Amino acid sequence: MIGRAVMAVDVGLRLRAVTENMKMATSRRSAALPDVTPRLVAVGKTKPAALMIEAYCHGQRHFGENYVQELVEKAADSQILSVCPDIKWHFIGHLQKNNVNKLIGAPNLFMIETIDSIKLADKVNQSWQKKQAAQRLKVMVQVNTSEEDNKHGLSVEETVDTVRHILSNCPCLEFVGLMTIGRYGYDLSQGPNPDFQIEVGATNVRVGSTIFGERTYPNKTGTDEASKEAGEPAEIAGRVTAKAP
Numbered sequence: 001m002i003g004r005a006v007m008a009v010d011v012g013l014r015l016r017a018v019t020e021n022m023k024m025a026t027s028r029r030s031a032a033l034p035d036v037t038p039r040l041v042a043v044g045k046t047k048p049a050a051l052m053i054e055a056y057c058h059g060q061r062h063f064g065e066n067y068v069q070e071l072v073e074k075a076a077d078s079q080i081l082s083v084c085p086d087i088k089w090h091f092i093g094h095l096q097k098n099n100v101n102k103l104i105g106a107p108n109l110f111m112i113e114t115i116d117s118i119k120l121a122d123k124v125n126q127s128w129q130k131k132q133a134a135q136r137l138k139v140m141v142q143v144n145t146s147e148e149d150n151k152h153g154l155s156v157e158e159t160v161d162t163v164r165h166i167l168s169n170c171p172c173l174e175f176v177g178l179m180t181i182g183r184y185g186y187d188l189s190q191g192p193n194p195d196f197q198i199e200v201g202a203t204n205v206r207v208g209s210t211i212f213g214e215r216t217y218p219n220k221t222g223t224d225e226a227s228k229e230a231g232e233p234a235e236i237a238g239r240v241t242a243k244a245p
């Protein structure tokens with residue numbers, strides 16, 4: 001008898017392949033760039049905690065989620081807590097101020113990659129302060145380098161002010177770099193997408209479906225709103241680059 005379709009994704013094998021590709025890409029970097037091995041952030045949105053645990057058991061430590069609720073649930077999952085004590089969560093989605101306290105409450109939150117306003121930085125700083133953690137919270141500032149209107153992230157000019165603000169007014173935050181939001185659907189006949197070349201010095205690389213398999217979203221009937229909710233966020237394109245400050 002044939003059982004139900006088994007999840008046939010070999011997470012360990014896929015992790016090795018992605019790591020190998022990253023190594024090859026970074027070996028093509030100009031010698032003028034710092035010799036930094038990029039950190040792989042495994043993006044598990046919509047995927048069950050079991051797959052995250054499997055990746056952890058293959059040595060993966062950094063995991064990214066783009067919805068607050070999903071990160072909070074997975075971070076507090078009892079199995080993840082017991083099997084993955086050294087897990088490091090990255091929040092990679094658009095963060096609204098009214099969700100900050102909830103996110104900050106998640107165990108093992110390591111970094112917020114998407115600070116896109118001074119007000120948000122202040123709110124995160126306050127919330128982290130209340131937690132009285134031993135360490136500062138790492139943050140990246142999100143820059144909309146492709147300057148598309150539908151994407152979150154600061155213009156290049158606003159970025160300077162925001163980074164300066166964090167450095168001088170947010171003592172509970174540790175500014176670690178810039179997250180750039182690239183153009184998705186770039187016409188590759190024009191050459192490689194300039195927003196997605198890890199050869200140019202990315203130190204933080206986010207990869208999801210290549211590790212965990214294609215995402216299947218529940219087939220919500222109907223409204224535009226529902227399909228928008230279930231679909232990919234605009235920031236999906238921001239998966240690649242963070243440059244060292």
Ligand SMILES: *Cc1c(COP(=O)(O)O)cnc(C)c1O
Pocket residue numbers: 043045066092093206207208209210233235236237238239
């Ligand atoms: C889903 C997601 C990724 C990973 O995308 P894949 O196509 O699954 O590799 C990266 N960054 C963000 C912000 C995402 O939401």
